[in-house]
Amino acid sequence: MTGRLFSRRTVLAGAVASTAFAVGSGLLDGEAALAAEPAAARPKQRGLSGPSIQIDPGFAYYQSRSPDSIADELAINGYRIVHYFVVNEQDVNGPVVEALRRRGITVWAMVIGNGSYSVSGFPDDWPAWQMRLLKPVDDGFYRFSPFSTDYLEWKKQVASKLVSTYPFDGFEVAEPYFPEWGGLTSGVYGDVGPLAQDAFMRGYGLEIPDFTDPSSPRYYKTDTERYAKWVQLRVDAVNGFLAELVNGSGGVREARPDILVGTWSLGVDAGPESVALEREYQGLDAAAMISAVRPDMHILQTNWPDWIKPDLPATYLRTYRPFLDQIRAAHPRLPLGAQTDIGSTTAMTRDDEWLRTFTDTADELGLATWTGYEYHLGGYIYQDRPVPRHVERVADDSAVISFQKRIDPASAKLSRSFEIVGGGQRRFIEPDAVSVDGNRVTVGTLPPRALVSLRVANVTDQPSTWLYHKDEPANVVPDDLVVHVPPAGR
Structure with missing residues (x-):
């Protein structure tokens, strides 16, 4: 998401090595017990440790399917934590939140701190909240100033209503910072408008630095004392905004004393001064932020100069050690995580192997969790064949086959897609007895009191629901794929 593209699944089990699945093979280890556990009984620490993923239910991949199928797909891919990207606090898919929690998945409400992609339902005076940049930019994102008390009060109201209305387990604020890395050169730098000017005058009795005229006595590169105060003002503004919003x-916290709280800051590989430069350019001092907000967890988000690199090494988190060291020096026991982008552009789509190495690197650095933007943007969606991960009888004569990705209904309903083999029977399942819901295929007219072996062919994923590569050929299930359905009552 950094750079206006926010930046899936953990590869815990790796690629499926065999196309023959055991009877009632089940979900990943522990899934059955986890799914059965009441949400109220979950320990708080569950949402702070382990692989996680970000989802935005507004994407086409999540449309025209049930919330339970979304939760099923994420669960069978190994996720126990989801960061729900709240594009607009007043437009949340509550059934998705509830379905995830029914599967034992901890759900964080992840809101944006420094603006919004939508102003639908906002108060009429929202334009007065906006930052002013050195160079105006029209990229579809509305940037709001942390110096705006009206914006802060409104944000506090909608955030409190959000966590009171929907059963989120956690609340976190991503992108609370000022724009932008390299902004003093590109012009995408702010806030330099009246709100910031008034705050600097109130705080220091000074006019803000001049960022464009080298001959000005207030030029930021020559009046370094004034500029240092300006940098501190921006850090205080970010941290003060977050502290008031949460505390x-x-x-x-007043609205939901039980809720987990997470804070986010940025990491970047820009040499030995990276930590100081993030503080200077974007008002981010992670250790001070944590002291002000007192979160349960802190996430180090990958800044855009890194995630846009097509050849970004999967071990790049090692270059973020200075950021981790700065935080741990002040808050040694706080669970830390890292966020990466896995496919906001086609050039930097990350595949399974990349994710495995990234996960290993996060573990090496002692991180409690990691997450990625966004689940269905990873290379596995475009590259991997659909394979079943779980088979379950749901009635005497029918079963649900859960695949690891979304299935094209037309492919599943072809006349020879499912064939009963073995046990003295051999027949194709009629298309009318097959239905598809996202990643789940329900197959009917099965013998009720026998172990059923089903040969699966023709079934493909669904490129029309992808963000990119919609015109590419669909991926087909592996050859000689057989799944085993247990008898009814087992």
Whole structure:
């Protein structure tokens, strides 16, 4: 998401090595017990440790399917934590949140701190909240200033209503910073408008630095004392905004004292001064932020100069050690995580192997968790064949086959897609007895009191629901794929 593209699944089990699946093979280890556990009984720490993924249910991949199928797909791919990207606090898919929690998945509400992609339902005076940049930019994102008390109060109200209305387990604020890395050169730098000017005058009795005229006595490169105060003002503004949003009167913790809280800052590989430069350019001091907000977890988000690199090494988190060291020096026991982007552009789509190495690197660095933007943007969606991960009888004569990705209904309903083999029977399942819901295929007219072996052919994934490569050929299930359905009552 950094750079206006926010940046799936853990590869815990790796690629499926065999196309023959055991009877009632089940989900990944522990899934059955986890799914059966009441949400209220979940320990708080569950949402702080382990692989996680970000989802935005507004994408086509999540449309025209049930919330339970979305939760099923994420669960069978190994996720126990999901960060739900709340594009607009007033437009949340509550049934998806509930379905995820029914599967034992911890759900974080991840809101954006420094603006919004949508102003639908906002108060009429929202334009007064906006930052002013050195160079105006029209990229579909509305940037709001942390110096705006009206924006802060509105954000506090909608955040508190959000966590009171929907059963989120956690609340976190991503991108609370000022724009932008390299902004003093590109012009995408702010806030330099009246709100920031008034705050600097109130705080220091000074006009803000001049960022464009080298001959000005206020030029930021020559009046370094003024500029240092300006940098501190911006750090205080970011941290003060977050602290009030979470801990202030009418804030998130008052609305939901039980909720987990997460903070986010940025990491970047820009040499030995990277930590200081993030503080200077974007007002980010992670250790000070944590002291102000007192979160349960902190996430180090990958900044855009890194994630846009097509050849970004999967071990790049090692270059973020200075950021981790700065945080751990002040908050040694706080669970830390890292966020990466796995496919916001076609050039930097990350595949299974890349993710395995990234996961190993996060473990090497002692991180409690990692997450990626966004689940269905990873290379596995475009590259991997659909394979079943779980088979379950749901009635005497029918079973649900859960695949690891979304299935094209037309392919599953071809006349020779499912064939009963073995046990003295051999016949094709009629298309009318097959239905598809996202990643789940329900097959009917099965013998009720026998172990059934089903040969699966023709079934493909669904490129029309992808963000990219919609015109590419679909991936087909492996050859000689057989799944085993247990008898009814087992």
